[in-house]
Amino acid sequence: MATAPQTHPHRHPLAEVDPTIASLIAQEERRQEDNLELIASENIASLAVRQTMASVFTDKYAEGYPGKRYYGGCEIVDQVESLCIERVCQLYGAEAANVQPHSGASANMAVYFTFLQPGDTLMAMNLAHGGHLTHGSPVNFSGQLYNVAAYGVDETEFINYDEMHRIAVETKPKIIVSGATAYSRTFDFPRIRQIADEVGAIHMCDMSHYSGLIAAGEYSSPIPHCQVVTSTTHKSIRGPRGGMILGEAEYIKKINKTVFPGLQGGPLEHVIAGKAVAFLEASKPEFKTYAAQVKKNAATLSESLIHEGFRIVSGGTDSHMMLVDLQPFGVNGKIAQQALEDANITTNKNSIPNDPESPFVTSGIRLGTPAVTTRGMNEAEMKQIAAWIATVLRNHSDEGTISKVKAEVTGLCRSFPIHFV
Numbered sequence: 001m002a003t004a005p006q007t008h009p010h011r012h013p014l015a016e017v018d019p020t021i022a023s024l025i026a027q028e029e030r031r032q033e034d035n036l037e038l039i040a041s042e043n044i045a046s047l048a049v050r051q052t053m054a055s056v057f058t059d060k061y062a063e064g065y066p067g068k069r070y071y072g073g074c075e076i077v078d079q080v081e082s083l084c085i086e087r088v089c090q091l092y093g094a095e096a097a098n099v100q101p102h103s104g105a106s107a108n109m110a111v112y113f114t115f116l117q118p119g120d121t122l123m124a125m126n127l128a129h130g131g132h133l134t135h136g137s138p139v140n141f142s143g144q145l146y147n148v149a150a151y152g153v154d155e156t157e158f159i160n161y162d163e164m165h166r167i168a169v170e171t172k173p174k175i176i177v178s179g180a181t182a183y184s185r186t187f188d189f190p191r192i193r194q195i196a197d198e199v200g201a202i203h204m205c206d207m208s209h210y211s212g213l214i215a216a217g218e219y220s221s222p223i224p225h226c227q228v229v230t231s232t233t234h235k236s237i238r239g240p241r242g243g244m245i246l247g248e249a250e251y252i253k254k255i256n257k258t259v260f261p262g263l264q265g266g267p268l269e270h271v272i273a274g275k276a277v278a279f280l281e282a283s284k285p286e287f288k289t290y291a292a293q294v295k296k297n298a299a300t301l302s303e304s305l306i307h308e309g310f311r312i313v314s315g316g317t318d319s320h321m322m323l324v325d326l327q328p329f330g331v332n333g334k335i336a337q338q339a340l341e342d343a344n345i346t347t348n349k350n351s352i353p354n355d356p357e358s359p360f361v362t363s364g365i366r367l368g369t370p371a372v373t374t375r376g377m378n379e380a381e382m383k384q385i386a387a388w389i390a391t392v393l394r395n396h397s398d399e400g401t402i403s404k405v406k407a408e409v410t411g412l413c414r415s416f417p418i419h420f421v
């Protein structure tokens with residue numbers, strides 16, 4: 001019987017097959033090692049999660065759900081997906097889950113497509129106050145297919161629930177979305193459920209940003225107060241890039257049909273396996289310690305920035321992130337993001353409530369601590385980072401200062417190596 005020769009093309013390593021991509025991977029590893037990652041939606045997946053995503057499950061077609069597939073050979077992926085569902089339900093105390101959405105946006109789309117008809121009213125947080133594009137932006141399907149009613153913050157920069165109630169009664173939404181992409185405070189989930197019940201709406205929380213903190217008990221859980229909860233799996237929960245939907249069994253049953261065959265084809269079983277690994281990691285005591293430190297680091301960073309003369313939107317944070325109002329420094333978000341990037345500090349410009357600047361310029365930056373905390377940084381490093389941010393923004397047109405800070409930042413990063421392998 002013939003055997004595959006040693007030189008079978010499948011056996012060649014990446015560096016040999018495609019030196020260009022291999023080199024770009026090496027460059028990205030270097031970039032991540034040498035930069036302070038303060039983008040609130042980013043994290044550093046573990047070696048175990050990345051190994052799983054590189055596994056042979058990428059080869060397998062598994063349209064359908066465990067035990068009900070359209071293809072043969074699914075006995076092993078069935079175990080992977082069932083285990084993933086079991087772990088995530090256990091982790092969050094959820095009744096049921098769909099772990100197939102390819103991303104956070106597709107998870108939201110699946111819920112909307114299940115419970116809304118075009119023209120129905122969707123209520124979610126004002127994008128200018130922290131809502132996500134999929135919460136009704138006019139450039140997103142959610143804003144194009146549905147009539148959008150927005151709630152937001154008042155002059156305290158906290159959500160005004162009386163106003164939310166008033167708008168809900170007036171507009172009769174079918175879904176009320178809680179959760180946001182740039183709101184650092186907690187949501188009053190029981191109150192939102194009460195409002196939803198009163199107007200006959202489904203309460204859906206999009207916990208994408210907070211899901212790691214929620215898994216660890218460091219942020220209030222929406223699960224008992226929602227029919228449906230959506231999330232990404234790559235932000236504070238630190239899994240592979242992807243999405244998921246949790247909720248009451250009767251709701252998930254309907255959503256399952258929307259995810260497949262309604263919206264997606266074959267599930268990414270290699271990513272689902274990675275999600276299973278991340279949920280196992282998140283159930284460990286070490287992850288609780290991690291999530292608690294993420295919050296402590298955010299609080300310290302926020303206090304230290306206030307000490308440096310910045311204004312933090314709402315005066316602080318209850319989570320892993322904060323919005324920094326740059327106006328006291330006379331610099332806008334666009335300039336700040338670039339100056340900080342030149343000093344190896346990665347952030348994103350972000351509108352603040354009632355921002356006088358356009359969304360392309362903005363008066364703020366959003367900062368988050370999940371990635372730097374994964375590297376092992378603690379309060380002392382947060383104080384140092386706040387001082388560097390202040391130095392860079394006070395001297396944003398002084399190349400000498402920026403390159404001096406960059407050297408110091410790189411030094412700190414090298415003393416907290418990521419250990420990619």
Ligand SMILES: *Cc1c(COP(=O)(O)O)cnc(C)c1O
Pocket residue numbers: 041102103104105106108132134179180181206207208209232242243
């Ligand atoms: C990040 C995010 C999403 C979108 O996730 P993608 O995986 O980028 O599609 C949706 N909702 C909220 C609140 C988010 O923060």
